[in-house]
Amino acid sequence: MDLIFPWEVISFIQFFAGQVGESISGGVRQSVTALVRDALQPTAAPPSADSCARRPPFFERWPMNALLIYPEFPETFWSFKHALKFLGKRAAQPPLGLMTVAALLPGAWKKRLVDTNVETLRDRDLKWADVVLLSGMHIQSESLLAIVERCRARGLRTVVGGPIASSIPAAELKADHVVIGEAESLIAGLARELEEGTARPVYQAAERPEMTSSPLPDVSLIKMRRYSTMTVQYSRGCPFNCEFCDIIAIYGRRPRTKAVAQVLRELDQLRAAGWRESVFIVDDNFIGNKEQAKELLRALVEWRTQVAAGFDFITEASLNLADDSELMQLMKDAGFISVFLGIETPDESGLIASNKLQNTRRSLLESVAKIQSYGMQVMGGFILGFDTDKEDIFDRMVEFIQKSGIPIAMVGLLQAMPGTQLFRRLQQEGRIVDSGDGDNTFCDRPNFLPRMDAARLVEGYREVMKRIYSCEAYYERVKLYLSRTQARPSERKHGERKAGQQWLTRDNARAFVTSIVRQGVFGRQRWSYWKFLLTVAARYRHCVGPAMTLAVMGYHFQVMTDRLSSAVKSPMLHAGSGEILLRETGTQVL
Numbered sequence: 001m002d003l004i005f006p007w008e009v010i011s012f013i014q015f016f017a018g019q020v021g022e023s024i025s026g027g028v029r030q031s032v033t034a035l036v037r038d039a040l041q042p043t044a045a046p047p048s049a050d051s052c053a054r055r056p057p058f059f060e061r062w063p064m065n066a067l068l069i070y071p072e073f074p075e076t077f078w079s080f081k082h083a084l085k086f087l088g089k090r091a092a093q094p095p096l097g098l099m100t101v102a103a104l105l106p107g108a109w110k111k112r113l114v115d116t117n118v119e120t121l122r123d124r125d126l127k128w129a130d131v132v133l134l135s136g137m138h139i140q141s142e143s144l145l146a147i148v149e150r151c152r153a154r155g156l157r158t159v160v161g162g163p164i165a166s167s168i169p170a171a172e173l174k175a176d177h178v179v180i181g182e183a184e185s186l187i188a189g190l191a192r193e194l195e196e197g198t199a200r201p202v203y204q205a206a207e208r209p210e211m212t213s214s215p216l217p218d219v220s221l222i223k224m225r226r227y228s229t230m231t232v233q234y235s236r237g238c239p240f241n242c243e244f245c246d247i248i249a250i251y252g253r254r255p256r257t258k259a260v261a262q263v264l265r266e267l268d269q270l271r272a273a274g275w276r277e278s279v280f281i282v283d284d285n286f287i288g289n290k291e292q293a294k295e296l297l298r299a300l301v302e303w304r305t306q307v308a309a310g311f312d313f314i315t316e317a318s319l320n321l322a323d324d325s326e327l328m329q330l331m332k333d334a335g336f337i338s339v340f341l342g343i344e345t346p347d348e349s350g351l352i353a354s355n356k357l358q359n360t361r362r363s364l365l366e367s368v369a370k371i372q373s374y375g376m377q378v379m380g381g382f383i384l385g386f387d388t389d390k391e392d393i394f395d396r397m398v399e400f401i402q403k404s405g406i407p408i409a410m411v412g413l414l415q416a417m418p419g420t421q422l423f424r425r426l427q428q429e430g431r432i433v434d435s436g437d438g439d440n441t442f443c444d445r446p447n448f449l450p451r452m453d454a455a456r457l458v459e460g461y462r463e464v465m466k467r468i469y470s471c472e473a474y475y476e477r478v479k480l481y482l483s484r485t486q487a488r489p490s491e492r493k494h495g496e497r498k499a500g501q502q503w504l505t506r507d508n509a510r511a512f513v514t515s516i517v518r519q520g521v522f523g524r525q526r527w528s529y530w531k532f533l534l535t536v537a538a539r540y541r542h543c544v545g546p547a548m549t550l551a552v553m554g555y556h557f558q559v560m561t562d563r564l565s566s567a568v569k570s571p572m573l574h575a576g577s578g579e580i581l582l583r584e585t586g587t588q589v590l
């Protein structure tokens with residue numbers, strides 16, 4: 001708000017300078033504008049000697065209209081699209097990267113954000129914009145490239161950043177400017193050079209910024225009610241060193257954390273905007289630095305007690321969470337209801353070969369059950385396609401998942417992501433086929449030559465998905481999880497909700513009604529569904545909310561699994577050997 005006044009002053013001076021521009025030189029006008037801008041705009045860093053030397057006679061545009069666009073995700077297992085419909089939501093989470101970038105841009109710039117997952121990108125938005133800033137993951141590349149093309153056709157300047165910029169070569173993104181890495185330390189310079197018309201084609205952050213330099217994300221730009229979960233980031237990076245992981249390639253191995261007060265400010269901002277539901281702490285590994293995580297958790301426990309608001313938390317962590325009872329208790333007390341764990345494979349030789357050593361020398365099943373016993377639902381990431389995988393891996397994977405009580409098991413085919421140690425190793429071994437498309441579920445093949453026959457691997461993968469997301473298998477896992485969890489409903493005292501896990505939210509209630517109609521009345525699997533509901537009513541009344549949410553999630557996975565089974569298989573699947581696969585794609589080994 002405090003920038004409105006200076007902005008009006010600057011506009012007036014610009015206007016005035018424009019009017020008398022005939023009588024004063026352009027150089028003077030530029031100096032006046034630059035002086036006022038630099039004086040009133042605290043976020044802009046002083047111009048470097050280099051940028052001064054290249055400064056053109058006039059500013060290209062200032063202040064600029066910045067349009068931030070988030071491309072559409074394809075419909076995959078992890079888009080949760082069919083479950084979100086039940087909740088009346090259009091996407092799972094907002095584009096936090098762009099909200100952060102928006103907050104880093106000069107305060108005087110005008111900003112709009114269009115997330116094409118929840119709204120349409122209109123021509124009038126493009127007409128309004130001076131510059132378009134796009135973010136995305138590798139998997140969004142099709143939509144991103146189409147938007148870049150649309151902008152180019154209008155002569156609009158484009159900047160692409162986010163994880164996609166680390167996965168796809170800058171030239172292939174077709175944007176005017178590409179930013180590789182985290183934006184905190186370089187946005188001021190980029191913004192200035194955009195204004196001056198001197199921006200370079202590629203920017204790469206020299207070092208990873210401290211998280212304390214990350215601003216309060218601009219929540220005002222999003223249509224909050226269209227998302228099922230809000231996001232807050234506490235840390236970036238992970239201390240482990242898994243061979244296939246691009247997190248450590250992009251965000252590094254030293255966990256960098258925000259100050260506790262920063263996180264609380266972000267939560268206060270969400271609360272002030274009316275949010276009361278789930279918040280995903282989108283860390284690569286929330287417990288990368290356990291002591292700091294505990295410090296934050298103690299503050300969160302206190303914060304929740306004070307604000308007496310819903311706020312359930314979800315996060316991602318490594319499996320060694322199970323070794324620290326204090327940490328799990330604190331997470332439970334702070335309102336963590338769900339945690340995503342990278343389990344990867346029940347085969348220890350695969351874990352060792354991929355350097356996932358923190359998952360070895362332990363019973364994976366016991367570790368999962370321990371975390372569940374603290375009231376946290378475990379979501380698991382699993383991978384098929386390791387060099388160590390033998391024919392029995394498919395059965396072992398299904399058996400493990402069923403015994404784990406992990407309802408949402410995210411099984412994917414191994415992908416060698418550019419920039420990872422795995423990609424480099426396979427490249428040296430001459431086994432890389434292409435850089436992949438970021439989708440490890442609906443793909444017809446891995447992007448490298450696997451040890452197992454490629455067609456068999458994909459076929460086995462699809463069988464695993466079909467088996468674990470059959471109605472019976474899925475509900476069995478949900479029931480196992482419910483039997484282990486100590487979930488409790490929100491407690492109320494004197495009409496006020498005490499801090500605690502808020503199971504029956506407004507969204508859950510809506511999902512409940514829609515689910516009864518769609519799954520219970522019209523669903524193909526309605527008998528399994530009603531059997532499940534009756535069991536919940538009889539045995540797990542203490543957690544009807546999560547049971548219903550999981551029933552709805554199951555619907556999404558069943559729809560997607562049906563599609564996966566009927567997905568057209570490429571001829572390569574029947575090629576029979578990795579060598580033929582490489583020849584048939586005609587792709588040059590990178």
Ligand code: B12
Pocket residue numbers: 073074075076077078079080092093094095096097098100101133134135136137138139159160161162163164166167179181182183184231233236245246247251282283284412438439440441
């Ligand atoms: C939350 C999350 C999700 C959410 C969706 C969030 C959303 N709305 O986009 C969910 C759970 C749905 C999800 C799903 C998937 N995800 Co995800 N996800 C994340 C996670 C954990 C946090 C994202 C986030 O909010 N980060 C916080 C912001 C602040 O960071 P940031 O986006 O990197 O932004 C910074 C910079 O990149 C840069 N920047 C970003 N955008 C821009 C734009 C411009 C113009 C500029 C200048 C700079 C810039 O500045 C920001 C500040 O420094 C990241 C990991 C991570 N650390 O980011 C993975 C991550 C983004 N996901 C990843 C993947 C692979 C997936 C899936 C494809 C998984 C799968 N196997 O299917 C699916 C795809 C979904 C689908 N529909 O199919 C990968 C992407 C890798 C890549 N190179 O593309 C990541 C990096 C994790 C990983 N393993 O490496 N994901």
Ligand code: SF4
Pocket residue numbers: 238239240241242245246247248284285318342
């Ligand atoms: S534990 Fe997870 S985030 Fe950390 S290096 Fe391994 S795969 Fe990456």
